[in-house]
Amino acid sequence: MQSWTRRHLLRTGSLGLTLTAGVGLTPPPARAGTLAAATGGGAPTDNAYWQAIAGQYDVTRDITQLENGNWVMMARPVLAAYQRHQQRVNAETSFYSRRGFGKDARAVMARVAGLIGCGLDEITLTRNATEALLALITGYNRLRPGDTVIYSDLDYDAMQAGMVSLRQRRGVDVIRIDLPEPASHQGLIDAYEQALKAHPKTRLLLLTHLTHRTGLILPVAEITAMARQRGVDVIVDAAHSIGLVDFTADTLGADFVGYNLHKWIGAPVGVGVLYIRRGRVPDIDPSPGEMEAAPENIRARVHTGTRDLAAMLAVPDAIDFHQSIGTARIAARLRHLRDLWAEPLRDHPAYEILTPTDPRLTGGLTSFRRRGVTDDKENAAIAQTLLERYGIFTVHRSGLSRGACVRVTPALFNQEADVEKLLAALRHMAG
Numbered sequence: 172m173q174s175w176t177r178r179h180l181l182r183t184g185s186l187g188l189t190l191t192a193g194v195g196l197t198p199p200p201a202r203a204g205t206l207a208a209a210t211g212g213g214a215p216t217d218n219a220y221w222q223a224i225a226g227q228y229d230v231t232r233d234i235t236q237l238e239n240g241n242w243v244m245m246a247r248p249v250l251a252a253y254q255r256h257q258q259r260v261n262a263e264t265s266f267y268s269r270r271g272f273g274k275d276a277r278a279v280m281a282r283v284a285g286l287i288g289c290g291l292d293e294i295t296l297t298r299n300a301t302e303a304l305l306a307l308i309t310g311y312n313r314l315r316p317g318d319t320v321i322y323s324d325l326d327y328d329a330m331q332a333g334m335v336s337l338r339q340r341r342g343v344d345v346i347r348i349d350l351p352e353p354a355s356h357q358g359l360i361d362a363y364e365q366a367l368k369a370h371p372k373t374r375l376l377l378l379t380h381l382t383h384r385t386g387l388i389l390p391v392a393e394i395t396a397m398a399r400q401r402g403v404d405v406i407v408d409a410a411h412s413i414g415l416v417d418f419t420a421d422t423l424g425a426d427f428v429g430y431n432l433h434k435w436i437g438a439p440v441g442v443g444v445l446y447i448r449r450g451r452v453p454d455i456d457p458s459p460g461e462m463e464a465a466p467e468n469i470r471a472r473v474h475t476g477t478r479d480l481a482a483m484l485a486v487p488d489a490i491d492f493h494q495s496i497g498t499a500r501i502a503a504r505l506r507h508l509r510d511l512w513a514e515p516l517r518d519h520p521a522y523e524i525l526t527p528t529d530p531r532l533t534g535g536l537t538s539f540r541r542r543g544v545t546d547d548k549e550n551a552a553i554a555q556t557l558l559e560r561y562g563i564f565t566v567h568r569s570g571l572s573r574g575a576c577v578r579v580t581p582a583l584f585n586q587e588a589d590v591e592k593l594l595a596a597l598r599h600m601a602g
């Protein structure tokens with residue numbers, strides 16, 4: 172077997188963009204850990220290490236890709252594994268799905284349970300986080316007419332809509348709160364405490380661990396503990412946080428969580444996870460397609476129908492690659508890339524940076540707006556200018572109570588030069 176040295180990584184890194192034949196050469200991803208030991212330990216500024224990691228991604232160079240919040244591309248070894256799984260599934264079709272897949276699926280689930288830090292009976296795989304979270308929100312059956320449910324302006328649109336639908340489905344009052352901007356750790360806890368005090372009939376709270384709008388990370392454990400004391404259940408949207416923030420189901424503290432594996436875990440598009448803490452499954456209605464299932468059967472909470480088996484089978488490959496680097500190291504690197512462009516603009520007269528400096532509240536993803544420019548279309552125009560004039564791809568986000576913004580999301584293939592280019596462009600645009 173080839174030895175996976177720093178030089179080898181650097182070489183494949185420099186060739187990586189077009190060398191699809193390199194797939195066959197790709198060594199097991201766990202070797203990236205060996206590289207870390209041989210270099211600067213994969214510290215956020217260890218650019219040799221991160222260039223080598225970047226070399227594992229066949230990313231387009233037509234643009235500077237700083238919009239990785241939609242989903243995160245697969246690293247080359249994961250893509251290669253996915254293609255192998257697809258070939259097999261396609262060749263064997265139901266001969267495989269009816270005879271071999273069950274055992275393989277259990278192995279996949281075991282890896283996912285290990286990743287999340289929970290029991291096998293506490294998770295089921297979905298096609299994405301939306302499917303998991305809507306099953307939780309609409310299936311939560313402990314609400315009674317006259318109860319209150321709360322969500323915030325930074326929650327994801329589909330989950331907001333799910334919460335609003337509870338008015339009709341369950342006869343509850345639906346309260347939307349606006350999260351503070353600028354936010355602080357205590358300010359966020361206080362915002363939820365005030366909301367719970369102001370609405371003592373609250374029974375259900377939706378929290379987004381890392382919001383796709385600004386990148387703000389909520390102190391979920393603290394808010395969940397506070398809610399629990401008041402008899403309030405919490406559903407956590409961890410679509411964007413898993414793989415980008417170091418946590419387990421236990422440290423999060425919530426009984427109901429939805430995750431995505433096709434964002435920061437780097438699995439193929441089409442895999443999410445529904446988590447329900449042991450003992451709480453009966454509090455979520457079964458899917459209409461599973462009404463006869465046993466009350467404790469978590470798999471009956473979502474009925475996906477036929478799905479992409481190869482995407483599921485590639486999940487352990489994605490977890491291998493991810494864990495060969497490690498969430499803590501990934502988080503530190505992406506925060507470093509974020510700090511390089513966002514912190515120099517923190518007090519800039521032309522810009523507002525929407526996530527705080529506090530490392531507890533921010534990951535790699537961060538939004539900005541031109542001071543006072545809150546209009547959706549104007550923010551879309553800023554993203555358009557960044558693309559057309561500077562070749563930098565970002566995305567505008569709307570729906571925040573304080574106004575729209577532009578989101579910047581570096582990934583592992585981005586280098587310091589990419590975010591420095593963004594910083595220069597923003598300074599240039601400010602005149």
Ligand SMILES: Cc1ncc(COP(=O)(O)O)c(C=O)c1O
Binds near residue numbers: 240301327382411431
């Ligand atoms: C916070 C958050 N929740 C949920 C989702 C939905 O993810 P998916 O479309 O993969 O279900 C996203 C997607 O970007 C998200 O950012």
